[in-house]
Amino acid sequence: MLKERARKILDSIAPRGFDALMVFKPENIFYLTGFWGESIAICTHDENKLFVPKLESTRALNESKNSKTITSVERGATLIKSIIPYLSKFRFYSDCSDYETIRFILPYTDNSKFVLDEGPYHNSRIIKDEGEIQKIKYASRIIDKLYEICNEEIKEGVTEKQLQSKLLYEAMNLEATSTCYPYTLNPFIIAGGSNSALPHFETSNREFTDGDFIVVDLTLRYKGYISDATRTFALNKVSPEMSKVYELVRRSQHQGVEHVKEGTECGKVDEACRNVISNKGYGENFIHSTGHGVGLEVHEQPWIRQNESRKLSRDMIVTIEFT
The missing domain is CATH 3.90.230.10 (Creatinase/methionine aminopeptidase superfamily)
Structure with a gap:
């Protein structure tokens, strides 16, 4: 299945004269290799190569699929240097968005051989295969269970953060993990009373009171894949x-x-x-x-x-x- 994903993206860029992928984003590397960690992937029709620092090498060998793992001694610039020899061998579509990385790479190639465009990756990921669908369904069932807990735990005097802690604990017991969403400081959005008017409110120590609306926005990851849902609860009579x-x-x-x-x-x-x-x-x-x-x-x-x-x-x- 992972080889088929890479093939589909490679086939989509072939009419434009490109024959390889250079992948930096953890989501896309996981999608193509099964490994989530500090790494760079090069995918061609012949093989996938996964470049990792030494501290990730054992995990990459155990978790990646259909990929040849190449170990670099150090992280950062040394890791990036390890992919330089390949820049002259292929014409790449890359998802890289890091300015310093791009500045390091460009002297070894040019715009006709190295294109920054995440579109082909998104166009492949937008259609889920059966394995992906099942993981998202399972993550959704975990969220459903958390909403059942909300019915029991939302009471006067309970704070937003206390409810968040309870839900996060239960989620992890059910094998889910936090999504580490970059635009919020909290794993969930729990917003009661006037706080619920703010779509991306940062969960606080406010206590729930009689007559509150409480918005509970939950995002969870299960085996890499995310479900996201929002529900609004009413505390007693509104x-x-x-x-x-x-x-x-x-x-x-x-x-x-x-x-x-x-x-x-x-x-x-x-x-x-x-x-x-x-x-x-x-x-x-x-x-x-x-x-x-x-x-x-x-x-x-x-x-x-x-x-x-x-x-x-x-x-x-x-x-x-x-x-």
């Missing part, structure tokens, strides 16, 4: 206005799910959700995109947002998650 808005958002989400069909433009899914909200006078409060793809990253293609023309295809996995 105001009539809050109840009305909750039901409106629930109907909007339902409309979105109904539009998730093969051949539908992603922007039309967003529009279906947005129209339900806007028609009731709350359009200016819809400040979040409707959803996104999930896989090896928390947010990846396809994007369920306004004016997105990409059409949904079989075996894409998306969230409808503006709630």
